[in-house]
Amino acid sequence: MPVDFFTKESTMSEEVIVRFPPSPTGYLHIGGARTAIYNWLFAKKHGGKMILRIEDTDAERSTEESIQGILDGLAWLGITFDQGPYFQTEFTSQHMAAAEKLLATNHAYKCFCTKEDLEAKRETAATDKGDYKYNQACRNLSPEQVAAKEKAGLPYVIRFKVPDQQDTVRFEDKVYGRIERAYVDIEDFVIVRSNGKPLYLLCNVVDDIRDRITHVIRGQDGLANTPRQILIYEALGAKIPVFAHMPLTLDLNKAKISKRSHGEIVAVHFYREHGFLPWALINFLVLLGWSSGDDREIFSQEELIQAFSFEGVNRSNSIFNYRKGDPKFFTDPKAININAHYLRSMPIAEIAALIKDDFAAEGIWNPLYESTQREWFLQTLDLIRSRFHTLQDFARQGRAYFADDFPIEERALEKNLNKTPELKSWLPLLAARFAALPDFSRENTETAARQLAEELSVKPGTLINGARTVITGQLAGPSMFEVFEVIGKERVVTRLEQVGRFFGGADL
């Protein structure tokens, strides 16, 4: 395996290449998705490429299911990549070649200290509240000593030999600015396990060199790893990429969000299943730690690509404002608000396409909605969408517009019907007036309803909201005259005539 590609300088240094390297140990969560989004935006903005690399070196925890979940999540979001997915385990020989090179150039050494021994020392240091650092016991072993230990069959790991200098490792982070770390504060870290498997720090760097990554955009939790990785780049004689660390997303208790402690709420698929528009989720996520600098918060894809830059990335961690068990907000209120915003402003035909499956699942899909009843369908969706928060609301809260069996809200029943028992006879009267209308327009139904109200000496609202309850089962909704029009004369008249069923049933 030739190793000179480590030193090969990029000939097309202007081209931006970024990567998203998830480890397949769970679903795609919103923190990871946000990192992917930032990478994707940056690549798009600079006409660069994005590589998807599955970091599956931890065979024990990596699963096929998880890989698929991550792929599905990215696909749903519309985060596309130009290369990959690559799998880190496919490049083990390159990782090992790099380790050999480091060994050969005296940038690394074999360490025979046992895991048990080291763990004991670490524990002792922890109990004494002291600082633990590898004591470099094997750093200066003579070639003869190493040979002897190897011959004796002693297992060893390969450690990186951190330069013995008084200086600091420094780099210019695109978000955090200048970061410095003293060499003495970096211990000789392990790059190859005793079973011969290379470790993340090494693999990650080798892969980034091979893939000619120009910009490493990742979470702030990678910030502390960066000086060590830079050391590897230098030892391998490779060009160091630009680093840009993104602030983390924490929960209300300022703890890092994770599957373990937060469950489904932080999973991308949760949002898909709960009627979120992928772009709305992206729009929300991108705002968690970044701002355009002006007052804009809603962006089209083109606008966002144009507006995005590291300048606008905040340095402090942001909080995912989710309260468990909140009856009103099942996730961050701002996320819901943004989703609702798109729901009421996007082309209605797009919504129609997105809710088809949901309607089918609820048993209220009608194929005619795509042919002869398409106009009616779109008009109805448009009428009801302003108060909806998710795509699911159309089939759930909007059921009465598409089906004759729909639930009746208890509060609507009490307030709009039970309080005025006379409606039991008034609504059939209204039905008769409506039935007699030659043209069932909103103007005509309004005139008829108001006229009847006047004749009965009741407020129009009494009649109208009584009708609302009987016709939609709900306390609130669009203008009833538009509802009448959309639901249609026949169904309106029928539902009004059946008002008796809400007053103890059969005695009509």
Added chain:
RNA sequence: GUCCCCAUCGUCUAGUCAGGUCCAGGACACCGGCCUUUCACGCCGGCAACACCGGUUCAAAUCCGGUUGGGGACGCCA
């Protein structure tokens, strides 16, 4: 414990690099009003923050030092 990073309304943030135009702007949430047959949308208004202490300066959210608070990293995990 060691090292690194961070600190503006409840939350997301603008303003900090180039100190005065900021008794701090926007958004979400919340409260009130208008519209109205209801709820929502929309519009109008309100509540609400520069963590603390010291320094520099005519002037500090902005610069410097410290304190406190928070986060991250310190694995033969990624």
